Amino acid sequence: MTDKIWNQTKQIMIEIFHQPQIEINETTTANDIVGWDSMTHMILVARIEKHFNIEFNFEEASAMENVGQMIKLINLKVSK
Amino acid sequence: MIFNSLQFFIFFIVVSLVYYFSPQRFRKSVLIFASVFFIVSFSFVSLMVVLLSSLLNFYAAQKSRHKILFYTLVSLNIFLILFFNYFTSASDQLQVLFKPIGFELNQLLLAIGLSFYTIQHIAYLIEVRRGKFAAETDFSIFLLASFYFPKLVCGPISLYQEIRPQFRFLKPTQQNIESGINRMLFGYFKKIVLADRLAPAVSSVFDFNDDLAGLTIIAASLIFTIQLYFDFSGYCDIAIGVSRIFGINLIENFDFPLRSTSITEFWRRWHKSLIHFFTHYIYYPIAFKLRKYFLFSTVVAIILTFTLSSLWHGIGITFLAWAFCHMTFLCVEFFFKQYCNNFKIKSNNIVKGIQILCVITLVTISNIFFRAPNSDSLSHLINQLFLLPNYIPNDWLAEFIAPLAQGGHQIQLFNFYTSLVLAFVFILFERKLFAKFNSSKLNYFSVFIILILIFVFGVFGNSSRFIYMQF
Amino acid sequence: MKNFSKIVLTIISLIVALYLLEDFFQFGLKQNQNIKMAYIQKVPKDAEVLVHGPCEPLWMVSPEEINKLCDKSAYNLALSHSDFADNYIHFYQYLKYNKKPKLLLLYVTPESFDKRFNTFNSYRFAAYLDDSLIRFVVKENDPNYYQYINIPFMRFAFYSSNVLFNVIQGYKHYFTNRNDAYYPDGFEPPTKRVWGNHAANFAELYKTNTVFKWDDLREKYFRLLIQLAQSKHVQVILYESPVHKASLPSQVNRNEFLKRIKRLSNEYHVEFFQFEKLSIENEERYFISTLNFNMDGVKIFNDTLAKFLNTRFE
Numbered sequence: 001m002t003d004k005i006w007n008q009t010k011q012i013m014i015e016i017f018h019q020p021q022i023e024i025n026e027t028t029t030a031n032d033i034v035g036w037d038s039m040t041h042m043i044l045v046a047r048i049e050k051h052f053n054i055e056f057n058f059e060e061a062s063a064m065e066n067v068g069q070m071i072k073l074i075n076l077k078v079s080k
Numbered sequence: 081m082i083f084n085s086l087q088f089f090i091f092f093i094v095v096s097l098v099y100y101f102s103p104q105r106f107r108k109s110v111l112i113f114a115s116v117f118f119i120v121s122f123s124f125v126s127l128m129v130v131l132l133s134s135l136l137n138f139y140a141a142q143k144s145r146h147k148i149l150f151y152t153l154v155s156l157n158i159f160l161i162l163f164f165n166y167f168t169s170a171s172d173q174l175q176v177l178f179k180p181i182g183f184e185l186n187q188l189l190l191a192i193g194l195s196f197y198t199i200q201h202i203a204y205l206i207e208v209r210r211g212k213f214a215a216e217t218d219f220s221i222f223l224l225a226s227f228y229f230p231k232l233v234c235g236p237i238s239l240y241q242e243i244r245p246q247f248r249f250l251k252p253t254q255q256n257i258e259s260g261i262n263r264m265l266f267g268y269f270k271k272i273v274l275a276d277r278l279a280p281a282v283s284s285v286f287d288f289n290d291d292l293a294g295l296t297i298i299a300a301s302l303i304f305t306i307q308l309y310f311d312f313s314g315y316c317d318i319a320i321g322v323s324r325i326f327g328i329n330l331i332e333n334f335d336f337p338l339r340s341t342s343i344t345e346f347w348r349r350w351h352k353s354l355i356h357f358f359t360h361y362i363y364y365p366i367a368f369k370l371r372k373y374f375l376f377s378t379v380v381a382i383i384l385t386f387t388l389s390s391l392w393h394g395i396g397i398t399f400l401a402w403a404f405c406h407m408t409f410l411c412v413e414f415f416f417k418q419y420c421n422n423f424k425i426k427s428n429n430i431v432k433g434i435q436i437l438c439v440i441t442l443v444t445i446s447n448i449f450f451r452a453p454n455s456d457s458l459s460h461l462i463n464q465l466f467l468l469p470n471y472i473p474n475d476w477l478a479e480f481i482a483p484l485a486q487g488g489h490q491i492q493l494f495n496f497y498t499s500l501v502l503a504f505v506f507i508l509f510e511r512k513l514f515a516k517f518n519s520s521k522l523n524y525f526s527v528f529i530i531l532i533l534i535f536v537f538g539v540f541g542n543s544s545r546f547i548y549m550q551f
Numbered sequence: 552m553k554n555f556s557k558i559v560l561t562i563i564s565l566i567v568a569l570y571l572l573e574d575f576f577q578f579g580l581k582q583n584q585n586i587k588m589a590y591i592q593k594v595p596k597d598a599e600v601l602v603h604g605p606c607e608p609l610w611m612v613s614p615e616e617i618n619k620l621c622d623k624s625a626y627n628l629a630l631s632h633s634d635f636a637d638n639y640i641h642f643y644q645y646l647k648y649n650k651k652p653k654l655l656l657l658y659v660t661p662e663s664f665d666k667r668f669n670t671f672n673s674y675r676f677a678a679y680l681d682d683s684l685i686r687f688v689v690k691e692n693d694p695n696y697y698q699y700i701n702i703p704f705m706r707f708a709f710y711s712s713n714v715l716f717n718v719i720q721g722y723k724h725y726f727t728n729r730n731d732a733y734y735p736d737g738f739e740p741p742t743k744r745v746w747g748n749h750a751a752n753f754a755e756l757y758k759t760n761t762v763f764k765w766d767d768l769r770e771k772y773f774r775l776l777i778q779l780a781q782s783k784h785v786q787v788i789l790y791e792s793p794v795h796k797a798s799l800p801s802q803v804n805r806n807e808f809l810k811r812i813k814r815l816s817n818e819y820h821v822e823f824f825q826f827e828k829l830s831i832e833n834e835e836r837y838f839i840s841t842l843n844f845n846m847d848g849v850k851i852f853n854d855t856l857a858k859f860l861n862t863r864f865e
Binding site: 254490494498524527528535536538541 | 554557558560561564565568569572696698699704705708709710711712713715716717719720
C-alpha cells in the first residue's frame with residue numbers, strides 16, 4: 001500500500017513539476033526538486049487530495065514540504 | 081542616528097564596550113537601553129509608538145484564544161502600516177524636489193521601523209494563535225525583539241521563535257566578533273562607496289522634471305536597481321555584523337539576487353525576510369483556500385500577495401504599478417513553465433548569462449515605477465519613454481551621460497565612470513568577496529585595504545539615508 | 552595577545568596611511584593650475600583690476616577686454632556658485648601671494664544675499680585648512696564639515712567627489728611641468744553648455760513669485776570682504792550687470808534688496824553701480840539665464856563696463 005502511495009505521489013510530482021527524472025525518499029524536501037516552489041506547492045497539495053480522495057487542513061498542507069512527512073500524512077488519511 | 085554617521089560609530093563603540101564588560105545577565109538590559117537611546121535619536125514619538133505597539137501585541141498574544149482581540153490586533157497592526165505609509169507618501173512630493181541624493185524624509189522620524197516590527201508582530205500573533213509556541217511572558221524580551229536597534233530601521237525581519245532564543249545566551253565568541261567586524265566593513269563599503277556613489281545619477285533623472293531620452297531613463301533605473309541592492313543589502317550586512325558582535329544571529333536577507341535566472345528565483349533571493357512573511361502568511365493561505373482551482377489559485381494568490389506587498393512599501397500608484405509588473409512577470413513565467421516545457425534549452429553559461437540579463441532588465445523596468453517619487457513624475461517619465469523618436473539620444477554626451485553624471489565636465493565624468501567601474505568590479509567578484517568578508521577570521525590586510533578604499537572613494541557629505549528607511 | 556598586536560598594528564598603519572594620503576592629496580591640489588586657490592599662489596597675477604564674485608562675472612567679464620580698452624592688467628578671480636564667504640577666502644589668498652590690486656570689482660545682486668543662491672564651497676579650501684583664518688571661515692560656514700576635519704584625511708574624503716579628480720589632475724600638471732591654467736586670466740567664456748543642469752526646475756524659482764530672504768551670514772562676509780579690501784587701501788566698486796527685464800516683475804522684493812545693498816555700500820563709502828536701463832536688457836537673445844549673457848551679450852557688456860571703468864579709475 002505504502003509503495004503504491006510512493007509511486008503515485010512520484011507520478012503526480014513528475015506531472016506537476018515537469019521533471020521526468022524525479023527521485024524521492026524520506027528526506028527529500030522542496031529544495032531538492034526543481035520546479036517545486038511556493039507557487040506549485042499548493043497545486044501539488046490539491047492534486048494529491050483529488051487523486052487520493054482525501055483532505056488536508058492548512059497546517060498539514062504547509063508541513064508537506066518534506067516528502068517523508070507528506071507520505072505519512074497521506075497514509076494516515078487514506079487508511080481512515 | 082543612521083548607520084553611516086560619526087554618531088553611530090561612537091554609539092556602537094560605547095555600547096560594545098559596556099556590553100563586553102557587563103556580566104552576561106546584564107547584557108540584555110544593555111541592549112534594551114542602547115535600543116531606547118537609538119530610537120530616541122530619531123524621535124521620541126518613535127519610542128512611544130514602538131512601546132505602545134509592543135504592549136498591545138504582547139497583551140493580545142497572552143489572550144490569543146480570544147478571537148475578537150486577535151483579529152482586532154492584527155487589523156490594528158495592518159492599519160498602522162497603512163496609516164503610516166499614507167502619511168509618508170502624502171508629503172513625498174514636498175520632500176523630494178531639490179535633494180542631492182535620494183530620500184530624506186523627515187516624517188520618518190514619527191515612527192522609525194514601524195513597517196518592519198509590525199510585520200514581526202503580526203507573524204508572532206498568528207503563530208501564537210496557531211499554537212506553534214506559547215506567548216511570551218517576559219515583556220522585556222518581547223520589547224527587545226521588537227526594537228533591537230541593529231534591525232529596527234530596515235530589518236531583516238525576524239521570526240519571534242528565531243530571535244527569542246538568541247537573547248538568552250548573549251555570549252559572543254572570538255569568531256563571532258571577527259566575523260561581525262568583517263560583515264560590518266563589507267556593509268559599509270557597499271553603502272558608503274557603491275550605493276552612495278550611484279545615488280546622484282539616479283536622483284538626477286528621477287527627482288527632476290527634465291526632458292530625457294528613453295534610454296537615459298532606463299539606464300537610470302538600472303543604476304537604481306544596483307544602488308538599491310547595495311544600499312539595502314549593505315544595511316543588512318551592517319545589521320548582521322553588529323549583531324554577531326553581540327553574539328546574536330540575524331537571518332540573511334539577500335542571496336545574490338542580481339544573479340537570478342528567473343523572476344521567481346529573484347523573489348527567493350531578494351528581501352528574503354519580507355518575502356518569507358508574505359509567502360507564509362498571505363500567499364499560502366490564499367493559495368490553500370483556492371487550491372481546488374489549481375493554476376487559477378496561483379494567479380489570484382500572486383495578485384493579492386503583491387498588491388498587499390505594494391501597500392506595505394507605500395500608498396501610491398507607483399508602488400501598485402511596480403507590483404503589477406512583478407505579478408505579470410511571475411504569472412507569465414509560471415504559465416510558461418506549465419505549458420511550454422517542450423521549449424527547454426540546455427542550460428550552460430551563455431544561456432544562464434542571457435537569463436540573468438533578462439531578469440535584470442525586467443526588474444529595471446519595474447523599478448522605474450518603484451523609484452518614481454510621485455504619480456506626476458511617473459507620468460512625465462512614461463511620456464518620455466514612449467516618445468519614440470527621442471528614445472535613443474542624438475547627442476550621447478548631452479542627453480545620456482551628462483544627465484546621469486550631473487554634467488559633462490571632466491570631473492563629473494570621472495566621478496561617474498569611477499562609480500560604475502567600482503560597482504561593476506564588485507558585482508563581478510561579489511561571491512568571492514562575500515566569502516572573504518563573511519568568514520570568522522579577520523584578515524587584517526583586507527581590513528586595512530577596505531578601510532582605505534572607503535576613505536578614498538566613499539561619500540561622506542550629505543549624510544545620505546538608507547533607501548528602505550522610508551518604509 | 553597576538554591578535555591584540557595585530558589590531559594595534561592595523562590601526563597604526565591605517566592612521567599613518569591616512570596621514571600620508573592627506574599629504575598626497577594636499578600636494579596634488581596645490582599643483583592643479585585650473586584651481587584658482589592654487590593658481591594665484593603658484594602663478595602670481597599682480598593684476599591692477601581684480602574682478603570677483605560668482606558665475607556672472609566669471610562668465611561675463613573679460614580681463615583681456617579690460618586690458619585692451621582700459622589699458623589696465625586684470626584678473627578674473629570669480630568662481631561659479633560662490634557666495635561672499637567663498638569670495639572672501641579667495642581674495643584673502645590672492646592678497647597673500649599677489650601684489651594688491653588697485654581696484655576690486657565685485658559683482659553684487661539681490662540673489663547674493665539669499666541663501667538659496669550660490670553657496671560656500673568648502674571643498675575648495677580643503678588643502679588650506681592649516682591657515683587659521685581659512686579654518687575659521689570654514690567652521691562658520693560649514694560646521695558639519697568642520698567637525699570631521701581633525702580625523703586624518705577626512706577633510707578630503709568628506710568631499711571626495713569634488714576633490715579626487717582635481718588631485719589626479721594636479722599631479723598631471725606637476726609631472727608635465729604645466730605653467731598655466733586652462734583659462735589663464737580667469738575668465739570662462741559662456742560657450743554652449745553641454746547639459747542644462749536641471750534648468751527647468753531652476754526656472755521654476757523665477758516663474759512664480761520670488762521673494763528674496765536676507766541672510767545675515769551673507770551680509771557678514773560681504774562686510775568682511777569690503778573691510779579686507781579697504782584695510783589694504785584697495786578701491787572697491789560694486790556692480791550689478793544688466794538683468795533680463797522680463798524676469799523682473801516676478802521678483803517681488805528685488806527693489807527692497809537693492810535699496811538695502813545701496814545702504815550697505817554707503818556705509819563703506821563704496822560705489823554700487825547698476826548697469827540698468829540699457830537696451831540689451833530687453834533682448835532675450837543676449838541672455839542664457841535671467842542674469843547671464845551669452846557671448847554676444849558679453850561683448851556688448853564688456854564695452855559698456857570698460858567705458859564705465861575708465862571714468863572711475865582714481
